[in-house]
Amino acid sequence: MARAHAPISSVRARAYRIPTDAPEADGTLEWDATTMVVVHVEAAGATGLGYTYADAAAAGIVRGTLAPILAGEDAFAIAGLWDAMRRQVRNMGEPGIAACAISAVDVALWDLKARLLDIPLHRLFGARRARVPIYGSGGFLSYDDDRLAAQLAGWVEREGCARVKMKIGADPARERARMRVARAAICDGAALMIDANGALEPRRALAIAAIADGEGVDWFEEPVTSDDPEGLALVRAQAPGAVEIAAGEYGYNPHAFRRLLETRAVDVLQIDATRALGITGFLAAAELAAAFAIPVSAHTAPALHGAPAAAAANLRHVEWFHDHARIEAMLLDGAPVPTGGAIAPNEAPGHGLTFKEKEAERYAT
Ligand SMILES: [Mg+2]
Structure with missing residues (x-):
C-alpha cells in the first residue's frame, strides 16, 4: 500500500439492543427488538461513523478480525481496505454476519474520508x-x-x-x-x-x-x-x-x-x-x-x-x-x-x- 496520508488510529465497535414500539412479525419471523452495531473509525483527528442492523456478534468481528488489519493503514485507500477485509473473513464465510461487520466499517471509512476532505459524502x-x-x-x-x-x-x-x-x-x-x-x-x-x-x-x-x-x-x-x-x-x-x-x-x-x-x-x-x-x-x-x-x-x-x-x-x-x-x-x-x-x-x-x-x-x- 502507498504511504499513508491518514493512518487509521482507532476502530471501535459496540452493539445496542433497542426494543420495538410494539411486537412485530412478517411472513417468516417475529421480533421485539432491533440490534444496531455501531462502528467508529478515527484517522488524522477525524472520526467516521458506520453501522449495521445485525447480531451483536458483528461487533466482535469488527474488533477481533477487522480492526487489527486496519490499524495504521491509510484511511483514504478504501478499495484496498475493502479487499483486505473480505480476504480476512474468508475462513468464517463472507455472507451474513461477516459481511454486516465489513459493511459497518466500510460506511465509517466513507464518512471518514468525506470528513477529512470536508465535503458532503454525496458530493x-x-x-x-x-x-x-x-x-x-x-x-x-x-x-x-x-x-x-x-x-x-x-x-x-x-x-x-x-x-x-x-x-x-x-x-x-x-x-x-x-x-x-x-x-x-x-x-x-x-x-x-x-x-x-x-x-x-x-x-x-x-x-x-x-x-x-x-x-x-x-x-x-x-x-x-x-x-x-x-x-x-x-x-x-x-x-x-x-x-x-x-x-x-x-x-x-x-x-x-x-x-x-x-x-x-x-x-x-x-x-x-x-x-x-x-x-x-x-x-x-x-x-x-x-x-x-x-x-x-x-x-x-x-x-x-x-x-x-x-x-x-x-x-x-x-x-x-x-x-x-x-x-x-x-x-x-x-x-x-x-x-x-x-x-x-x-x-x-x-x-x-x-x-x-x-x-x-x-x-x-
Ligand atoms: Mg423485505
Missing part, C-alpha cells in the same frame, strides 16, 4: 439527484387492522409518501382482507406494495399475486425465498404484468446479486448497504444491476442510504422502514426528515450523521 460520490424518494414500510402481521391502517395512512399524510409497503403471510383470505384494509386507509393517494419475506412456494405466491393485482398492488417482494432465484423467476414470469417482483435484501456480496440478475429473478433489485459490504458494495451492486437494465431500491437504514442512493444508477427509492426510521431519529443527530415523500442527503461533511452515545448508553449490550 464525493458525484450525486445523480438532489433528493431521494422514500416509501413507508412496515404493516407488520402482528398489527391489528386499526394499527395497520393508521401506520400506512400516516406515511401518506405526514411524510407525503407516494407508496407504502405491508407484510403478508400465507393465508390468501386473510391477506386479501388486510390488503383491503390498507387500500382503504391510503385511498387512491398512494401505491400499495407487499412483502412476503420468502414465506411462500411459487404456486401459492402466484395465487396471492393474482389477489394482490386485483387489489391494485404493484410490488411483490420476496414472494418466495431469495435462496431460490429460479422460483422467483418463475413467479416473475407468470405473475400479472402490473405486479413487479423485488428481492435482494439478503444479498451480501456481488455474487449474490449476479445470481438474482442472471436468473432474471427480479424486476427491481434491492440492495442494503448495511449488509452488502457497505457503500462500496452498494454502489457496485447498483452498477451491476444497471448493466442488466434493472432498477434498484435501497433496503432499510434510510439515514445511511441518503448519500449512496443519491449517487446510485437507476434508483427507484429508499425504504423508510418503521423500526430503523424510529431508531435513527432517536439515536442519530442529522437523521433525515422526509418532506414531500423524499429525503435529501445531508450537506454537512461526511454523511452528516453523529451517533448519540450518551442517549444510546441504556441500550448497550
Whole structure:
C-alpha cells in the first residue's frame, strides 16, 4: 500500500439492543427488538461513523478480525481496505454476519474520508439527484387492522409518501382482507406494495399475486425465498404484468446479486448497504444491476442510504422502514426528515450523521 496520508488510529465497535414500539412479525419471523452495531473509525483527528442492523456478534468481528488489519493503514485507500477485509473473513464465510461487520466499517471509512476532505459524502460520490424518494414500510402481521391502517395512512399524510409497503403471510383470505384494509386507509393517494419475506412456494405466491393485482398492488417482494432465484423467476414470469417482483435484501456480496440478475429473478433489485459490504458494495451492486437494465431500491437504514442512493444508477427509492426510521431519529443527530415523500442527503461533511452515545448508553449490550 502507498504511504499513508491518514493512518487509521482507532476502530471501535459496540452493539445496542433497542426494543420495538410494539411486537412485530412478517411472513417468516417475529421480533421485539432491533440490534444496531455501531462502528467508529478515527484517522488524522477525524472520526467516521458506520453501522449495521445485525447480531451483536458483528461487533466482535469488527474488533477481533477487522480492526487489527486496519490499524495504521491509510484511511483514504478504501478499495484496498475493502479487499483486505473480505480476504480476512474468508475462513468464517463472507455472507451474513461477516459481511454486516465489513459493511459497518466500510460506511465509517466513507464518512471518514468525506470528513477529512470536508465535503458532503454525496458530493464525493458525484450525486445523480438532489433528493431521494422514500416509501413507508412496515404493516407488520402482528398489527391489528386499526394499527395497520393508521401506520400506512400516516406515511401518506405526514411524510407525503407516494407508496407504502405491508407484510403478508400465507393465508390468501386473510391477506386479501388486510390488503383491503390498507387500500382503504391510503385511498387512491398512494401505491400499495407487499412483502412476503420468502414465506411462500411459487404456486401459492402466484395465487396471492393474482389477489394482490386485483387489489391494485404493484410490488411483490420476496414472494418466495431469495435462496431460490429460479422460483422467483418463475413467479416473475407468470405473475400479472402490473405486479413487479423485488428481492435482494439478503444479498451480501456481488455474487449474490449476479445470481438474482442472471436468473432474471427480479424486476427491481434491492440492495442494503448495511449488509452488502457497505457503500462500496452498494454502489457496485447498483452498477451491476444497471448493466442488466434493472432498477434498484435501497433496503432499510434510510439515514445511511441518503448519500449512496443519491449517487446510485437507476434508483427507484429508499425504504423508510418503521423500526430503523424510529431508531435513527432517536439515536442519530442529522437523521433525515422526509418532506414531500423524499429525503435529501445531508450537506454537512461526511454523511452528516453523529451517533448519540450518551442517549444510546441504556441500550448497550
Ligand atoms: Mg423485505
